[in-house]
Amino acid sequence: MGTQIRFEARTWQVSGLVDGRVHLVADDGTTGCVLAAHLVAADGFEVLGQATLQVPAAPVWAALPLPARERAMAWLRHIREVETGLPDGPGSGGELRPEYDPQRFTLAEREHAKAKELAALGWTKVSRPTVQRMRLAYQRQGLLGLVDKRSLRASSPSGRPDERVVAAVLEALRQRRGRRATTVKQVIDLAELIVTETYGKGRVRLPARSSLYRLVRVLADPAEPPGSPARTATSPDRAGGGPPALRPAERVHVATARLGIEVVGEDGRPVAVSVIAALDGATGCVLAAVLHPQQATPVELSVLMAEMAVPLAMRPRWQEMLQAAHEGLPERLMTLPARLEATAARPAAVPETLVFGPAAAAVTPWFLTVCESLGVSLEAVPARQGGMRSVAGDTVKVLAAVFTRHAAEVRAAARPGMRSQDNMARQAEAFFSLLHLQDVLDEWITARWHNRPQQALRHPLLSKAALTPDEMWRVLLGVAGGCVSFRGCHFEVSSGVTRGARA
Structure with a gap:
């Protein structure tokens, strides 16, 4: 929001980003709207830098x-x-x-x-x-x-105390965490001691005791307030998993599943295939799904990160390759123009936290460097731990099963003369190449999976209606806010995401 760009020999200012479309305002008041993928690929496009925001964020x-x-x-x-x-x-x-x-x-x-x-x-x-x-x-x-x-002036739940006092209270709560006999008074006494040792006696003015009591209760963890029994790490939380994801791309879960289909390998022999997918924990959107031959060693996460961060519409010669793929397989879920527009609006993001199983995905030193530069946190989850990772794993297994049926139907439609029920599944296994099947998977996710209602996705005001991942993405993106900043070649929404390509 507020970025000045050069487009069609004019200077514009970005006033909004909605569904993969960029809304622009010129210096003379002229407005315009253009697909993000078309904008960044246009001749003469240039980002002039962050200018003064003439239009405030919505x-x-x-x-x-x-x-x-x-x-x-x-x-x-x-x-x-x-x-x-x-x-x-x-x-x-x-x-x-x-x-x-x-x-x-x-x-x-x-x-x-x-x-x-x-x-x-x-x-x-x-x-x-x-x-x-x-x-x-x-x-x-x-x-x-x-x-x-x-x-x-934004109201603060902690009122208006000195920031040094707030930091001391947070540190006192951290030191006393997990102790059964902790009281609010003990936290206050420890916070006062931290302030005195850090800044000197009398250097920082402390608020009244009543204000400190309110401050401790506001800043304390609601799941473990002072005076409550301590939570231990000997048994996992029965509610399961880590913290819930409340906004798009806050927690992205990596899971893998086998497909019930084989592809034609480079040597002409059938090869078993698996899919590794990055599933957004808040919306259920598939930010990336990569097919690969089944192997004993874990799959590197670098390819999956590239798939999440760089939308298909931004890749060199992607439109030409997509057109060739459409000509090679006439039976399609979407026409070529509809596919181009839907892909430009497909969710793309760099995650804040990437949750994965060490047995299914490998982390290299180079990948750690990339994650550090992008501000991505990595969270390795043991295979036996329940919660969101098990839910993501089950979801990816369902995705693999449904897509396997779709791939068999596509193969049967492409060769209508071979419809024997006893051998149709095995014949389907040797029909696709790996790249061809990857293109079919990308189209199916865009056209079907992201528009498939899921019982776990509910709108707060429409609790009885199951939403699709695409609808949930739009709902949470609006709740999380439209403040979009640009870092490198990916989007963030106050450190998170948006839809479509970069701008």
Whole structure:
């Protein structure tokens, strides 16, 4: 949001990212919308850098009180009139009022005229310095610079104590974690001792005891508040697994399953195939699925990470290869134009935490370096541990079984003369090459699996309706916020994700 780009010989600003489409705003107020994959592949496309946000992020703007938004929009017209002479800016075609003519009056004179006009309209405490201050704030911060700063103050659950006190309380809670006899008073005493030892006696002003009590209760772990019995690590939580994923790409689980189909190997012999998939824990979306011959050694995660981070539409010559694949196999779930558009909007992300089983996936030193540079945390889960990993493993097994039936149907449709029930499955095993079957899998995930309702996916306001992974992605992406930053060639939503290709 707010990134300035060069596209079609014009300078634009990114004002929104929705379903793989980039919404743009030009300097003269012209708006546009273009597919992200088409935008970044266009000739002359260039990212000019992070400019001043002229358009605030939608969640930030929507969270402001209505009177604050209305007053900011009113100031916007007045500031534009002072700067350009027209209330709606250059190119609006409005009528130029004589007192704001840039050819006749200086900027200071136009600011003075605007202050007199606003005072006559009933605006209080408006002078020429006020108009100048608002104009400069708009140049630095865009529309948010015109908002009353009291409306931008975010409330904190811990109130307004000194940050050093908050850090000391958190450290005291960490040191006392797991102790059965811990009380709130003991946490407060330990926090005061930490403050004194760190900053010196009397250097940091401590809040009242009542405030410290509230602060400890707010910052304490709800599952283990002070005074509760300690949780031990001798037995796993019966609820299962690690922490739940609350936003897209927060926790991505890696699981593998065998396919009931064989492909034609390089030597012409049938080869058994498995699929390793990266499943988003919050939405159920398959961020990556890679077919590989069955082998005793674990599969390297580097290929899977590349599949997640780089959408298909961003890869060189992908459209040409897809067109050739469509010509080679006429029976398709989607037409070529529909496939291109759906693939551009398919979820793609770099995970925050990658959960995997050491027996199924291998981690190399080079891959660890890549994860460190991208800010990806790795979490190795033992094979016998329950929870989300077992759920992800079961889901991938279901995916493999359903796709095996689909692949057999595709093979039967391509060769309608061979429909013997006793040998059709084995004949299907030797029909595809590995790359051909990978293309069929990618199409099937986009067209069918992401649009297949799952009982575990529920909207908070529609608890009786099972959502599809694609619908759940959209719901949680909206809840997580639309603030999108760019780091390298992947998206983040306040350290997470978006849909489509990079921008």
